[in-house]
Amino acid sequence: MQHLWQLWAAVALICLILELTAGDFFIICFAIGAVPAAIVAAIGAGTYYQIVVFAVVTLVSLFYVRPFAKRYLHKGEDKRISNADALLGRQGRVVEPIQAGGFGRVQIDGDIWKAVTKSDTDIPEGANVVVVDRASTIITVEKM
Incomplete structure (x- = not known):
């Protein structure tokens, strides 16, 4: 010892x-x-x-x-957002039509996300959209 x-x-x-x-x-x-x-x-x-x-x-x-x-x-290092928060503001393409008041699917960088829209009109397949919000794994999009 x-x-x-x-x-x-x-x-x-x-x-x-x-x-x-x-x-x-x-x-x-x-x-x-x-x-x-x-x-x-x-x-x-x-x-x-x-x-x-x-x-x-x-x-x-x-x-x-x-x-x-x-x-x-670690001062000066950028504050990177990650995971689903990084989707806000991203653009994607509708791969399954989004019905007003219902769900559809949007592809962003090869990943497919369940999506809704706040508008009263449907968003057809192939339309370009932008992510404006998210709740868990469901994103809210608007037509571009």
């Missing part, structure tokens, strides 16, 4: 290496917690105190260091 500080140092080093592959500043918090635990172990404190120091410092860094790092080190 005299050289337990080396184990904590190895944990810190491994966490730093793993953080390089992830890049979301989560694993680095464990590395930050392992460094004071290694110092406490080198001083000669018991295993219980080492674990408590590791846990406390890791939790503090999760709540304070990680948000700070994400805010300042």
Whole structure:
């Protein structure tokens, strides 16, 4: 147990290496917690105190260091919308007629989506449409 500080140092080093592959500043918090635990172990404190120091410092860094790092080190990255929200404003082609008050199908980039329209008129097959809204996996379209 005299050289337990080396184990904590190895944990810190491994966490730093793993953080390089992830890049979301989560694993680095464990590395930050392992460094004071290694110092406490080198001083000669018991295993219980080492674990408590590791846990406390890791939790503090999760709540304070990680948000700070994400805010300042990921500044300037574009905020990409993903999934169904990325469909808003996209154009597509009707592959199954959309009945007023009913459903049809629209193809956008090779994917086919269930679609409705707010207008009182039907949208025929082959018409070009634009996505104006969505509710779950059903998109609302307007004729272009």
